[in-house]
Amino acid sequence: xxxxxxxxxxxxxxxxxxxxxxxxxxxxxxxxxxxxxxxxxxxxxxxxxxxxxxxxxxxxxxxxxxxxxxxxxxxxxxxxxxxxxxxxxxxxxxxxxxxxxxxxxxxxxxxxxxxxxxxxxxxxxxxxxxxxxxxxxxxxxxxxxxxxxxxxxxxxxxxxxxxxxxxxxxxxxxxxxxxxxxxxxxxxxxxxxxxxxxxxxxxxxxxxxxxxxxxxxxxxxxxxxxxxxx
Numbered sequence: 001x002x003x004x005x006x007x008x009x010x011x012x013x014x015x016x017x018x019x020x021x022x023x024x025x026x027x028x029x030x031x032x033x034x035x036x037x038x039x040x041x042x043x044x045x046x047x048x049x050x051x052x053x054x055x056x057x058x059x060x061x062x063x064x065x066x067x068x069x070x071x072x073x074x075x076x077x078x079x080x081x082x083x084x085x086x087x088x089x090x091x092x093x094x095x096x097x098x099x100x101x102x103x104x105x106x107x108x109x110x111x112x113x114x115x116x117x118x119x120x121x122x123x124x125x126x127x128x129x130x131x132x133x134x135x136x137x138x139x140x141x142x143x144x145x146x147x148x149x150x151x152x153x154x155x156x157x158x159x160x161x162x163x164x165x166x167x168x169x170x171x172x173x174x175x176x177x178x179x180x181x182x183x184x185x186x187x188x189x190x191x192x193x194x195x196x197x198x199x200x201x202x203x204x205x206x207x208x209x210x211x212x213x214x215x216x217x218x219x220x221x222x223x224x225x226x227x228x229x230x
Contacts, residue, residue: 028071031081035063035191037201039224041087043209046218050108053092056119059222061085063130063191063201075136082129085150085187086158087220089122089209096120097161099176106179106215111165115172118164124181124209125158126150130189140195148187148203180214182207191226199226 039059043052067081091097091108097120098107111117132146152159159181163174185207193199205220 028069028077031064031067031069031079033062033065034067034081035061035083035201035226035228037061037063037224037226039201039222041089042221043089043218044221047216049095050216050218051091051093051095052089052218056090056092057121058088059086059203059224061128061203063128063189063226067130069134077134079132079134079144079146080130081132082127085126085128087124087209087222089124091120093117096163096165096174097122097176099161099179101176104178104180104214106161106210108216112167112172114168116166118166118171120163121161122179122209123158123160123162124152126152126181126185128187130187132189132191142193142196142199144189144191144193146189148189150185150187150205152181152183154183180211182209182211185209193226193228196228199228200224201226 037059040054041057041059042054046052062083064081065083067079069077069079071077094110094117095108096111096117098109099105128148128150130146130148132144134142134144136142159177159179161176161179165172185205187203187205189201189203191199191201201224203222207219208217209220210216
């Protein structure tokens with residue numbers, strides 16, 4: 001009643017439905033906290049010696065903390081939304097991420113001599129703004145595609161390098177915060193969902209993760225599962 005429709009995860013607040021019975025028109029309205037994504041991240045275009053393990057590099061995102069979706073024709077809608085995106089790039093092998101605190105320059109190199117390699121990660125957090133076209137495919141399936149802009153206000157504690165390894169003295173930890181990530185990035189997003197509940201998503205970013213001149217150049221491909229109210 002009143003145009004409210006509450007999903008398990010997302011909350012869809014739609015305009016009152018005056019559509020004829022049996023119509024398949026998608027409703028227009030607002031959505032809150034819709035599209036919770038859990039996936040794996042692959043670093044592409046990395047220089048030789050920098051290996052990021054996709055099986056251990058994670059992504060968490062909320063595609064639409066707030067979004068407005070407008071029906072444009074019978075089975076299609078446009079969506080404008082704002083969300084967040086957290087990525088964790090984990091390097092494998094005998095090398096680790098490094099950072100010079102005085103210049104904020106990110107690099108990579110071997111672990112200290114005589115130590116046992118552990119894990120080395122770059123973590124990033126950004127706010128995202130997306131424009132998607134949503135097409136109803138039939139039989140409960142929907143496709144959403146479009147560009148997404150990721151913005152970072154300034155370097156902060158959420159942008160860091162975190163490394164662990166074992167030396168003769170025991171477990172060692174290194175943390176470099178406020179690393180210089182790219183302030184503006186571009187993602188190309190594709191989401192296939194079923195019955196507005198569960199879906200698969202892919203995000204490809206052709207822009208560099210680190211700011212130009214502050215570290216090695218590499219891009220990102222992310223894929224995973226998304227819990228909807230799309």
